[in-house]
Amino acid sequence: MSMTTPPGWYPDPGNPAVEHWWDGTAWTGQTRPTAHPGPRPARGKSGVLPLAVAGTVLVAAVAVAAVVLGPPGGSDDGEALAPPPSTTAPVTTPAATPTPSPSGTDSGAEDGPAVLVDQLNGITLPIPDGWEKPEHTIADVATLTTTADVPCPGDTGRFCKPGTVSSWTVSAPEGSSFKTIAEQDIVTAADRAYEADALGNRLHGGLRSHKVVASRPAVVAGRTGHLVRWQVTTGNGPGGYVQSLAFPSPSGTGAPVVVRFAFDAGPEGPPLALMDEITRGIRPIGSATGGGVGSSIGP
Structure with a gap:
């Protein structure tokens, strides 16, 4: 059975509000709002999207993860990211009262x-x-x-x-x-x-x-x-x-x-x-x- 996805309008993996035109071999620059839904790309027996579609999804996922998680291991200069500032008022410990000298x-x-x-x-x-x-x-x-x-x-x-x-x-x-x-x-x-x-x-x-x-x-x-x-x-x-x-x-x-x-x-x-x-x-x-x-x- 052929694994080729026929040409058509398909949802943009990175922007669900937009559809892109698939010409049967690659995405084109044509887009339209999802108000005119079209057929979804067919899946093969393995249930995997065509390579071009899957690649776009993967790139979008990586971009989202980078925004959420930030650079690996902390900030760009190698230091750990600082925790968000606390809104709790600091606790003040009373100073110790010196013990008076013995009488005399x-x-x-x-x-x-x-x-x-x-x-x-x-x-x-x-x-x-x-x-x-x-x-x-x-x-x-x-x-x-x-x-x-x-x-x-x-x-x-x-x-x-x-x-x-x-x-x-x-x-x-x-x-x-x-x-x-x-x-x-x-x-x-x-x-x-x-x-x-x-x-x-x-x-x-x-x-x-x-x-x-x-x-x-x-x-x-x-x-x-x-x-x-x-x-x-x-x-x-x-x-x-x-x-x-x-x-x-x-x-x-x-x-x-x-x-x-x-x-x-x-x-x-x-x-x-x-x-x-x-x-x-x-x-x-x-x-x-x-x-x-x-x-x-x-x-």
Whole structure:
């Protein structure tokens, strides 16, 4: 049976609204609207359109696919096609709220080194590297200690802090000089540090003797005061150094404040120069300047 499609008007595969004239061997340039339908091209036994018709259909299909899908693998420059813009409003995550510093301390992350805040006496004390504000103290006063514990002398099986600094509010007879206040307080400071603590423990074997190594005026937090420093010997171990630093409170009351220092002697104790460094770093609360040995003398 012949597979030749007879001449006639046939639907345009790429535009159903138009018919093309098939002359029996090829499409011509003649077209007309489909309002005048004509016979459809005959199919062979295989059900396949003539080669010319089938080719036109295939070309049209490829063109449509190219428009819909775009270039293989994304855009012309090899990058993946960008997804359509989202119409959903972006979700905003609230910024984390910083956790406040514990009461009595200031981390100093923005304003400088960390300090211990003594609200009662209106001062701050610098916290040196390797020092901390302990969670628990026997006396309810602002206190700094060395971070490390060392075995107490005398093979007691207990551990001691080789460095301690604490600030106290003291009472004194009216008219007492700060030199007198410091000289009287250092006896208590030495007893608490190296004779017997507030619980009666004699962790250093008790005091044996002392020697005055410094007694001089000092300017602390912009106020004129006085310091007294002793070197002490103990029943066990290398002994140590104690200091009482007396000055008027910068809070405006003028009440006497005493900062007590106790540094163990020997290789495990803090360097003695740190006493002066901490003294220079004492400030009125809210002030970044104004204090320490060498500052101008204030009232």
